[in-house]
Amino acid sequence: MNITDTRQEMALLNDVAPLEGHRYAACLHTYEAASNQRELIVGWLTDSVIPQLSTDNASFLSVGCGAGELDIEILAAGKEHTSTISYVGLEPDSQQCEKFISRMELAGDQNVRVEAHNTNFEKFIEQRRFDLVLMVHSLYYMDDPAQAIENALNLVNESGRLVILIASNDTLNELSSSFWEMENGASTWFSEDLSKHLEERSIPFERKRIGARLDITSCCEPQSEQGVRIADFIAQVPTAELPPRLRRMIFSYLEATSNLDGGMRWLPHNVDAFTI
Template sequence: MRQDDGPGLLDALREAHRGAGPLPALAPDGYARDHAAFEARSDQRALIADHLCSRLAGRPNGPVSVLSVGCGDGALDVRVAARAVAARPARPVRYVGVDPWAGSADSWAAAMAGLRCDALSAESQVATFADARLTGRFDVVTFVHSMYYVPDVAAALRAAYDLLRPGGELLVLSGPRGVLNALTDVLAPPVAGHRQWFSEDVARGLADAGLRPEPTTTLAARLDLVGASDRVLDFTVQGRLTPRLRPLVREYLAAVARTDPAYDGPRVPHPVDVHRVVRAA
């Protein structure tokens, strides 16, 4: 299958799904489990961890506070926190994680507690960003693949910016509408009445919120979906696929996969854009 067959296969998926109604959404426990399996097939999380660690390493000396919105199970934040503490053992680090599902928030808290570091204080909240009870100001606020789900992008960005100390930075990591998210755009069920927001929506939201980001950085990850389980494919499209759609999804992914000398087989491009805004000192 040629890479240029992708658009035609997207059209075939649209036609096959026409009039069928939204796919069933992923249940919270299944979402967390399938997310972990999905991430295990990508090198993106390691790239994100490196990028966030470099941002924390560039912070001035002194205590640092981080808010992770949509923190998930802690698989990412525990890497970042561990490296931040190891780099400057005497520096106090405050980490706050917010996630709407209790299972993920509890896993996040347990993962952070497992670091057993006196310099690190970590607290989690089971809440959406809009409902979170947050005190104080933060040096860093992150949305890692969580801006997709907010009701209003510009309002969320403005609220996050307002939580920053002078000199603090807002980091929003979102996937662009490339070949992978084009598939999601066709098949993902609505979230609270809206489609998922992608990197392009974040850029518009920043402009609407009156915020001036630095030039966008793109982390060029790759994702191995050859032979992926049905549940991983479901996570890829953010909904439970039907038997009719599943083979078409596999055919599309095979068409857009690329051979890269750095890998031992075809990989689907899995980039993430980093939008960074620094609050004026």
């Protein structure tokens, strides 16, 4: 089973519903729980990025913060280094935004100020500039990635940094990129596209590959709701709404491209960290 066969079957579809709302949030939670990527991202930020911030005060802007599962860990690492922190999150989903502010406020203290804005990044207008602007797996969802990067750079102060974490278009992401192209009529950006854009614009950057694994064992277990949620997030579509043949092809593709380690099937879940 290869991606070409799956794309040929996809071409027979008239329409496909994107993964969104409650289903998106539930699938994201299950997907991230099956991967060690988040802890590796936090470790890299703690070791390589946060030590570059001031020990007196620091300001963070998290673009596409979701419910704050990652941000709360970044905040904890920041509090170990910096006395006073301002942490601002942007999230277009209202329920996720509410969860972000609740979670972050509970983790804060008198030296932490937290804000949340329920808006798309494209509509965000802000006069402040930040020490650290974070875009963690959010660039894929921007209508105009090049403009989003320019906007993000304009929000970084003179001594600050823009950090973008984005996947490469490898085996794990071939399904999502295929469905994205079908839904939107255009492909989304991955790390290769970001690297090319920055080089063409002569914008200096550092790139670090963070190697991680995604456990997809449950995707190979019939009737596993966990496996369905992981597959849904990988493909970025509710697979139960797809024709049965295409749905079977997706699960067969995941199994065929996975690695077997004892009783666990896994796919590389790498992410590239760009520091600008």
